Amino acid sequence: MARTDTxxxxxxxxxxxxxxxxxxxxxVDAFDHVRRLYCFDRLELPVFEATAVFARSLGETTDVVSKxxxxxxxxxxxxxxxxxxxxxxxxxxxxTNGWQQHAPMKLATHGPVFRYERPQKGRxxxxxxxxxxxxxxxxxxxxVELLTLADQLLNELGIAEGVTLQLNTxxxxxxxxxxxLALIEHFANHQLDLSEESRVxxxxxxxxxxxxxxxxxxxxxxxxxxxxxxxxxFSRDYFEAVTGGLDAAGVAWTRNARLVRGLDYYRHTAxxxxxxRLGAQGxxxxxxxxxxLIESLGGNPTPGVGWAAGIERLAMLLDEPAAKSVxxxxxxxxxxxxxxxxxxxxxxxxxxxxxxxxxxxxxxKRMAKxxxxxxxYAVILGDDEIASGEAGVKNLATGEQQPVxxxxxxxxxxxx
Ligand code: ATP
Ligand code: MG
Numbered sequence: 001m002a003r004t005d006t007x008x009x010x011x012x013x014x015x016x017x018x019x020x021x022x023x024x025x026x027x028v029d030a031f032d033h034v035r036r037l038y039c040f041d042r043l044e045l046p047v048f049e050a051t052a053v054f055a056r057s058l059g060e061t062t063d064v065v066s067k068x069x070x071x072x073x074x075x076x077x078x079x080x081x082x083x084x085x086x087x088x089x090x091x092x093x094x095x096t097n098g099w100q101q102h103a104p105m106k107l108a109t110h111g112p113v114f115r116y117e118r119p120q121k122g123r124x125x126x127x128x129x130x131x132x133x134x135x136x137x138x139x140x141x142x143x144v145e146l147l148t149l150a151d152q153l154l155n156e157l158g159i160a161e162g163v164t165l166q167l168n169t170x171x172x173x174x175x176x177x178x179x180x181l182a183l184i185e186h187f188a189n190h191q192l193d194l195s196e197e198s199r200v201x202x203x204x205x206x207x208x209x210x211x212x213x214x215x216x217x218x219x220x221x222x223x224x225x226x227x228x229x230x231x232x233x234f235s236r237d238y239f240e241a242v243t244g245g246l247d248a249a250g251v252a253w254t255r256n257a258r259l260v261r262g263l264d265y266y267r268h269t270a271x272x273x274x275x276x277r278l279g280a281q282g283x284x285x286x287x288x289x290x291x292x293l294i295e296s297l298g299g300n301p302t303p304g305v306g307w308a309a310g311i312e313r314l315a316m317l318l319d320e321p322a323a324k325s326v327x328x329x330x331x332x333x334x335x336x337x338x339x340x341x342x343x344x345x346x347x348x349x350x351x352x353x354x355x356x357x358x359x360x361x362x363x364x365k366r367m368a369k370x371x372x373x374x375x376x377y378a379v380i381l382g383d384d385e386i387a388s389g390e391a392g393v394k395n396l397a398t399g400e401q402q403p404v405x406x407x408x409x410x411x412x413x414x415x416x
Contacts, residue, residue, distance in 0.1 A: 012117070012125025014312075022324065023315035024128070028110055030156045031130045035108040038149045040132055043107045045089045051079040057088040057265060057293050061205040068115040082114035086131040087290065087306055088297075094135055095299035103136025103302065106145075110311065122281030122313050130314075133306030135294070140238055143269045143289060143305050144245030150273060150285050150307060151251045159317040163275045163284060165252065167243070168259035170270050170288070171227055171235035178230035180207060190220045207260045213280070226257030238268050261286065265293040269305065278313060285309040327353040328393075328413055329370035333363065333382035341381055344391070344409065351410035370396060377413060 009015060016024055035042070051071050058065045070082040083089055086109055099105060110130040117123055132149055134142040147165065154160040170176050184206045191199060195214035202209065210221055231239070246253050253271075261270045270288035278284070287307025294302040328348065332341035341357060348355045356373055358366035370378045380392035380401075391409060394401040404412045 010125070012119035014124060014126070019320070020315070022321045023318050024311055026318060026321050027157065027311050027314045028130065031108070031110060031153055034149060034153045034156060035132060037152075038106070038145065040106040040108040040149075043090070043093075043109045045083075045086065045093060045109060045111075047112065048080045048082050049089050049092060051081040053092045053297070054081050054084060054088050057091060057297055058085075059205075059265070062208075064115065068117055070114045070116060084115045085113055086111075086129060086308060087133060087293070087304075090131075090133055090135070090306075091290075091294050091297055091299070091304065094294060094302070095297060100136070100300060100302065104142070105135045106133075107135065108132045120281070122278050122310070122316060124312065128311040129308045130311060131306065131308045133304060135304045135306075136302055137305070138291065138303040140241035140245060140269075143242045144249060144251075146287070146305055146307060147242075147246060147253075147271065148249045148251050150309070151249075153309075154273065154285075157314065157318060159314070162277055163273050163317070164254055165271060165273050166256040166259055167246075167253045167269070167271045168256050169227065169231065169235060169239040169242075169268050170260065170266050171231050172238075172267060173292070175227065175231045175235045176267070179225070179227045182225045182230065183207065183209070186224050187220065193220060210258045210260045221258065224258060228257060235268065242269055261288050265290040265296065267291040271307070273309075275317065277317060281313060284313045284317070323374050325354065326356055326373045326375040328355050328377040328379050329366075329373055329375040330355060330357045330379045330381060331363075331366045331370065332357070332359060333380070336383060337381045337386060340386055344379070344381065344406065348410050348413065351414060353410065353413055379409065379413075 054069060055065050060066065064084050069084055071079060074080050090107060094105070108131065111128065112126050113129050114126050116125060119125060132146055134146060151160065151165070154163055171179065184202065187194060187198070187202050187206060187209055191202065193216070194202070194209070195212065195216045197214065198209045198212050198217050209217065210224060212221060243253065259270055259272060266288045268289040268291070271286070272283045273285040274282045275284060276282060285307055289303070289305040291303040293304060294300070330341050330345055332338040338359060345355055345357055356375070358369040360366070367378060375396055378394040378396055380394060385391050388403070390403040390405050392401050393404045393412065
């Protein structure tokens with residue numbers, strides 16, 4: 001029992017172990033596998049940045065910047081922020097390091113991100129994202145490649161069924177501005193019926209009203225104009241190239257003409273992979289094209305497109321992953337055997353086998369540990385066995401036991 005003055009875990013953070021950790025690791029492993037197939041380079045970034053990196057690229061009126069960031073002054077008096085997402089930091093790194101010469105760059109990363117939100121299932125204050133970005137490619141083929149990567153990841157995780165790709169375009173700045181004005185007019189006409197939060201958004205960030213989760217707003221949102229009639233010829237062609245590419249790649253999608261992304265920097269393609277299996281936390285992967293971002297941070301105009309996914313949300317969708325797999329458990333009986341077992345353990349592990357030792361309690365307890373670890377074999381080592389230079393190798397699935405020479409153990413267990 002913890003004493004009452006023992007510090008607690010911070011609200012909204014997690015200690016991840018056991019089954020949850022195996023799910024988490026499976027998501028990360030699958031992502032790392034797939035990003036290699038798509039020739040994305042791995043990138044490691046700082047966990048915190050100058051506050052301006054996020055404030056300027058995400059926009060002051062977004063939820064993330066206005067109420068979710070962990071921002072503080074460091075001991076030198078500089079304002080720093082724990083990253084609430086990856087894209088802005090990647091854009092900053094692109095500018096800082098002068099990576100234009102390498103463009104287009106295909107980059108992948110994962111790690112913790114921080115947002116001050118109300119914690120609930122699938123929503124944490126420190127959570128984890130996988131993230132994939134293509135910087136310096138303006139072609140719709142880049143959007144298609146990223147979406148196909150996401151689709152393949154969901155398939156490799158075995159969770160594609162029940163997850164839908166919702167796709168929209170926000171057009172170029174001209175299209176988006178026309179749509180924005182039409183939305184302002186529509187929402188202003190219904191101002192008195194809107195939720196309080198949406199009335200505030202009407203002044204600050206009217207597109208975001210489309211994102212409202214308030215039941216009061218749903219009817220008004222459903223009747224809001226879609227973007228189609230405001231799309232320029234160029235924007236329309238761009239979107240058709242994306243959807244045509246997805247069809248060619250065999251990636252299923254549905255159109256959601258009212259989908260917007262919370263952040264200001266999106267252009268053209270915007271998308272979310274959503275499921276109804278996680279309640280209100282149903283968005284598992286989200287992203288889009290952010291051609292205006294790098295310029296807004298002071299870099300040369302550079303197009304970009306990317307997505308991020310919550311590792312915890314993907315992990316919750318997985319079937320229970322297989323328990324850890326252990327090749328063998330060494331069970332020494334007696335002191336001489338315990339010492340000898342150290343050598344055998346080292347030898348088996350050096351040979352590439354996953355091996356643990358059961359050295360506590362009576363024989364029954366030790367064999368129970370071998371079962372609990374779901375080991376394939378128990379290697380039983382007593383005084384008799386040491387004298388004869390053999391161990392008893394028990395196949396835990398069949399219960400069969402046979403003697404195996406100590407120096408042939410690695411070979412026998414590897415072959416089996
Ligand atoms: P939501 O609408 O659920 O708040 P968002 O639009 O804020 O999501 P993004 O900024 O697009 O989310 O982040 C990408 C992904 O990160 C989300 O689709 C989700 O899977 C995950 N995510 C976002 N916020 C959290 C959180 N607080 N806890 C766990 N996962 C999160
Ligand atoms: Mg959010």
